[in-house]
Amino acid sequence: MTHSLDGLVLAPVSDQAAGQVGTRTRCAYREKDDVVSAEYAGGDVVRGHLVGTRAADRLDFRYVQLRTDGTTASGHRVSVVVELPDGRIRLEETWKGESGPGAGTSVVEQVTAHAP
Template sequence: MARSLDGLVLAPVADQAPGQVGTRTRFTYHEKDGEIWAEYAGGDVIRGHLLGTRQDDRLDFRYVQLKRDGSTSSGHCVSLVVELSDGRVRLEETWEWESQTGSGTSIVEQVGGQVGEDCGTGH
């Protein structure tokens, strides 16, 4: 199993569609006893939260977010935790909206070049 996500800051490697998370979005993860949660913001997202579980290298969570246009949306995501050769963490995600139509895949990676580097949240 890859190391804990607790305290890590991750960001998407590419922009999604307008009104969704993008390269300016920062996710601050927390992990304890198989529980996983994060706060996120940036780009078109004012505030977002995710909550779920981790079993080995598989995350299963629901997310909800408030966008700059005042709308809210929610969905479900399953992610695979991968440790990169430089020691950073990558999440390979498969997601589906529950509040609207749409689904897809995305990749988020730990911000910063050094493991344990204080990256800030970019907020």
């Protein structure tokens, strides 16, 4: 499977710690060839950016974000693209902060036009 992420909006399925992306965060993806980027905002994140590469269904990103408390964060994220039974896209992610402590896993799923 190699579904393009270009033009898709994805959101986390659960909240994480304060200052991290959460269910109110929306991430708009762009993809051309093997380059993937995204802009995101919402919840505790004022603005964030992802940039990275794609090899088949594996994404390798660096991220940087500005939080509502005025602090910034950056790190590394690896995601696996999964197609859900209803045809939407899910990214299963492993991330690690580089500007400070923190590491974990997360899941983001494609937001449809009728979803919140």
